[in-house]
Amino acid sequence: MTATTTVRPAAGRARRAPAGRARYAAVVAGLLAALAAVVRASLALGSVRIPPGQVLDALTGRAAPSPYRTIVLDVRLPRVLLGAVVGAGLAVVGTVLQALVRNRLADPFLLGISSGASTGAVLVIVLGIGASTALALPAGAFAGSLLALVLVYGLARRGSTMTGPRLVLAGVAVSYVLSALTTLLLVTAGRPEHFQEALYWSLGGLGSARWDTLALPAAVLTLGTGVLLALARPLDLLLTGEESATVLGLDTDRFRAAVFVLASLVTAVMVAASGAVGFIGLMAPHAARLAVGSPHRRLLPVAALGGAVALVAADLGARTLAAPQDIPVGVLTALTGGPLFLWLMRRRPEGAAL
Amino acid sequence: MTGLRLEALSHRDRLHAVDLTARPGETVGLIGPNGSGKTTLLRCVYGTLAPTSGRALLDGTDLTRLGPGERARRVATVPQDSAADIDLTVRELVALGRSPHKRFWEGDTADDLARADAALARVGLTALADRTCPTLSGGEHRRALLARALVQEPELLVLDEPTNHLDIRHRLDVLALVRTLGTTNLLALHDLNLAAAHCDRLYVLEAGRIVTGGTPAEVLTPELLAAVYGVEAEVVPHPRTGTPTVLYPPGPSVGRKTSSI
Numbered sequence: 001m002t003a004t005t006t007v008r009p010a011a012g013r014a015r016r017a018p019a020g021r022a023r024y025a026a027v028v029a030g031l032l033a034a035l036a037a038v039v040r041a042s043l044a045l046g047s048v049r050i051p052p053g054q055v056l057d058a059l060t061g062r063a064a065p066s067p068y069r070t071i072v073l074d075v076r077l078p079r080v081l082l083g084a085v086v087g088a089g090l091a092v093v094g095t096v097l098q099a100l101v102r103n104r105l106a107d108p109f110l111l112g113i114s115s116g117a118s119t120g121a122v123l124v125i126v127l128g129i130g131a132s133t134a135l136a137l138p139a140g141a142f143a144g145s146l147l148a149l150v151l152v153y154g155l156a157r158r159g160s161t162m163t164g165p166r167l168v169l170a171g172v173a174v175s176y177v178l179s180a181l182t183t184l185l186l187v188t189a190g191r192p193e194h195f196q197e198a199l200y201w202s203l204g205g206l207g208s209a210r211w212d213t214l215a216l217p218a219a220v221l222t223l224g225t226g227v228l229l230a231l232a233r234p235l236d237l238l239l240t241g242e243e244s245a246t247v248l249g250l251d252t253d254r255f256r257a258a259v260f261v262l263a264s265l266v267t268a269v270m271v272a273a274s275g276a277v278g279f280i281g282l283m284a285p286h287a288a289r290l291a292v293g294s295p296h297r298r299l300l301p302v303a304a305l306g307g308a309v310a311l312v313a314a315d316l317g318a319r320t321l322a323a324p325q326d327i328p329v330g331v332l333t334a335l336t337g338g339p340l341f342l343w344l345m346r347r348r349p350e351g352a353a354l
Numbered sequence: 355m356t357g358l359r360l361e362a363l364s365h366r367d368r369l370h371a372v373d374l375t376a377r378p379g380e381t382v383g384l385i386g387p388n389g390s391g392k393t394t395l396l397r398c399v400y401g402t403l404a405p406t407s408g409r410a411l412l413d414g415t416d417l418t419r420l421g422p423g424e425r426a427r428r429v430a431t432v433p434q435d436s437a438a439d440i441d442l443t444v445r446e447l448v449a450l451g452r453s454p455h456k457r458f459w460e461g462d463t464a465d466d467l468a469r470a471d472a473a474l475a476r477v478g479l480t481a482l483a484d485r486t487c488p489t490l491s492g493g494e495h496r497r498a499l500l501a502r503a504l505v506q507e508p509e510l511l512v513l514d515e516p517t518n519h520l521d522i523r524h525r526l527d528v529l530a531l532v533r534t535l536g537t538t539n540l541l542a543l544h545d546l547n548l549a550a551a552h553c554d555r556l557y558v559l560e561a562g563r564i565v566t567g568g569t570p571a572e573v574l575t576p577e578l579l580a581a582v583y584g585v586e587a588e589v590v591p592h593p594r595t596g597t598p599t600v601l602y603p604p605g606p607s608v609g610r611k612t613s614s615i
Contacts, residue, residue: 102437230459236442237453241435248506249426249454293486294441297461314536 024298027176027291031305035084038309042080043072043317047324060121082209082217083315083329084308089221089270091096091307092300093263094281095288096228099235099296100256100263101164107282108117108267109261111171114276115178117268120144121275122182122198126189137201138213145268148174153260158342161253163242167260182206204277204330206315223303224266231259232296240295277330278305280314286344310337344349356413357538358382358510360399363408368394370562371408376555378413378509381532381539383553383570387583389561392542393434393514399540400431400512412510426454430508432499432516438487444472444498445483446612449501466505473501476531478524491601492519500528504535517548546600550574551592559580574598583607 043055050068057063058072090108097106108114123129124140155170156162186195228235234255237245245252288303311329314336318329356530358376363369369391376382384392397403399417411571417425430511435439441452451460456466473479477497482490492496496519503511511532517525525545529552532539543549551555551571557567560582566573577586579600588601 213544233450233453233456233460234458236446237450239437239442240447240450241433241437243433244436246422246428247404247426247431247433248450248502249423251422289441293443295446303471 004352008192024292024302027302027307031302031309034309035305035312038313038316039080039084042312042319043076044073045316046076046319062066063171078211078214079206079209079315080312082214083206083312085214085217085221086206086270086274086305086308087284087309087311088276089217089224089266089307090277090281090311091288091303092168092221092225093267093270094307095285095296095303096259096263097234097281098285099239100259101168102239102241103164103168104286105282107278108263108270109175109276109278109281110168111264112152112174112178112269113145113264114271115182116144116146116148116151117141118144118198118202118269119178119182119185120147121201122194123183124196124204125197125201126185126191135213138208141201141275142268142272144178145264145271147177149261149264149268152264153257156260157257162257162260164256167256187296200328201275202330203273203328204275204333205318205326205328206274206311207326208273213273217269220266220269224262225300228259229297229300231255232300235259235296236294261335275328275330277311277333278342279333280311283341283344284310286341292342358399358540359411360395361409361411362412363398363399363405365391365394365398365403365405368562369398369405372559372562372564373566374557374567376538376540378538379536380554381541383549383550384559385544385549385556386559386565390559392559394562395556395559396431396512396514396540396542399510400429401425402433423454426506426510429510429512430503430506431512431514432496432503434514436495436499438490438492438495441488443483444474444479444485444487444490447487447498448473448505449499451505455508456510469505470501473504474498476504477501480529493521495523496520497528500531508537511539513539513541515542515544516559517545519542527555527594528614546574546579550598550600551595571598574600577591 023269040052040055044050044052048071050072054063054068055072058069063069093108094106094122097108098104098109120140120143122135124136129136131138151174152170156167158166234250237248237250238252238255242252284303284307288299288306292298292302311333315329315334318327318332321327355378357378357380360372360374362371362373365372372395384395386392394403398405401417401422405418408545412428413575417429420538445467452462452466452469459495471480471483474483477500479494479497479501487495502518513532516528516532520528525548529548535551541553553570555568556570558565558573558578565582566578576587576589579585586603587608589598590601591597592599
């Protein structure tokens with residue numbers, strides 16, 4: 001073709017790429033700074049206000065044993081770290097699922113995982129299994145998630161094909177059935193305190209964070225994000241469309257099935273640790289996409305950092321706004337996330353969907 | 355090198371025992387009315403449909419038996435569903451065409467981006483390389499996807515209506531470009547005059563069967579147009595090039611289809 005193609009006067013259409021290495025570096029640096037700031041605030045603030053110097057002393061191990069040191073190291077630090085891990089995990093899963101089903105409304109809970117977790121958790125509560133151990137509830141939730149995963153996987157697959165729409169349909173159907181089952185369990189058990197415990201769990205919270213419950217989510221986040229980052233190219237391909245991905249060499253059915261299982265496992269671990277914290281997995285990918293565009297190599301790290309910042313900040317609010325009462329952090333993420341989501345949607349240029 | 359050979363390719367009730375040959379480097383056009391099976395045939399060749407029987411041999415290898423990765427290294431196309439709504443830059447979109455030649459975890463190298471830029475230059479989109487996909491017009495997006503097919507470095511280029519959404523200049527440019535690539539090309543075209551001018555040979559598809567095939571002069575006759583399209587048209591040699599040129603009747607078609615659908 002001729003090289004003299006005229007550049008169209010692009011008034012109103014000249015939105016430059018939100019890409020570029022410099023921009024990506026700036027966004028990552030900004031998010032790291034924000035994470036550091038919100039972590040520092042979270043360690044200092046709460047029902048007991050601890051001077052920043054003392055926080056630093058406790059972190060660096062220079063503080064003598066004191067209540068401050070205990071609060072910082074054994075109560076707040078694991079909770080802050082769990083918040084960062086769960087926030088990042090939900091954001092990464094949300095990002096990937098939105099590519100997997102090519103729908104910007106996909107979030108980690110769309111595919112039935114959280115409903116399965118609730119069913120499992122409520123079963124543990126109602127039956128009083130292992131009431132003495134703190135791990136019974138997360139274990140039940142995790143088992144429930146796996147059950148939901150197997151159900152959705154089985155329903156979404158027909159022969160060797162697994163399409164996005166089928167995955168959504170299967171996820172939504174399984175969600176409804178499991179939610180109904182959860183309600184049925186609670187109603188027939190007929191114990192009000194069960195209701196309260198189940199409600200509180202399902203709203204999400206980081207109050208159960210301890211050092212020994214942190215290792216698994218952290219390891220799963222690291223591993224899962226690493227694998228998904230390595231899959232950035234096929235994820236980008238999937239974003240361009242089913243047929244498009246196929247003719248560029250991707251076995252879309254196998255890839256979608258494998259990534260669905262991986263994403264579900266990550267979600268199950270996060271939900272087991274914190275309950276179903278909504279909106280982070282929906283919000284963080286959107287904000288990240290506005291900042292650095294769709295390529296997953298840039299998108300996943302930015303979404304993860306954004307999710308971490310958001311959940312740590314929300315948990316800080318949950319602990320301090322009505323102190324000494326803890327507000328379930330899921331309530332706060334939904335209260336602030338909903339309007340923020342709408343604002344982002346309105347800011348998005350029409351047609352810039354994925 | 356034997357090029358492309360379709361042997362009794364069939365797909366359910368849409369395609370019936372199609373035999374077709376495209377010699378290496380040849381540009382073969384597929385024409386026929388709406389619903390005659392052109393898209394089904396092309397999809398069986400580029401692999402998003404599995405034929406119910408028959409073979410599609412490219413240099414002796416049956417494409418229908420290859421995995422998506424291997425096939426994508428040999429056959430490229432511009433898919434119908436490629437989303438225009440993703441926040442990739444045009445250069446990034448085109449560089450995705452390198453995927454079949456890379457391990458899945460590899461990112462774009464400087465070489466990939468240079469190839470993308472070269473392909474963008476060939477389709478006349480250099481000025482838009484840094485723009486994002488949603489800002490492109492339909493025609494610009496189609497040309498970007500053609501550039502993506504070029505960086506795949508295929509042996510066979512399969513294009514379904516490559517001139518859709520393009521203005522007349524870019525129609526001519528795209529078809530001329532396709533012929534300079536050295537690839538074997540299989541194109542489905544609606545515009546009979548473009549098909550006559552830019553294809554070495556044409557096949558006519560009707561109701562899933564090949565009706566006839568040959569050079570444009572052999573195929574494009576008033577009798578065929580009346581039989582297949584139900585249009586009474588005249589065919590005259592182009593005053594400058596001599597290629598057959600179809601002159602359509604004014605007003606609604608006056609012919610009656612003489613063959614059955």
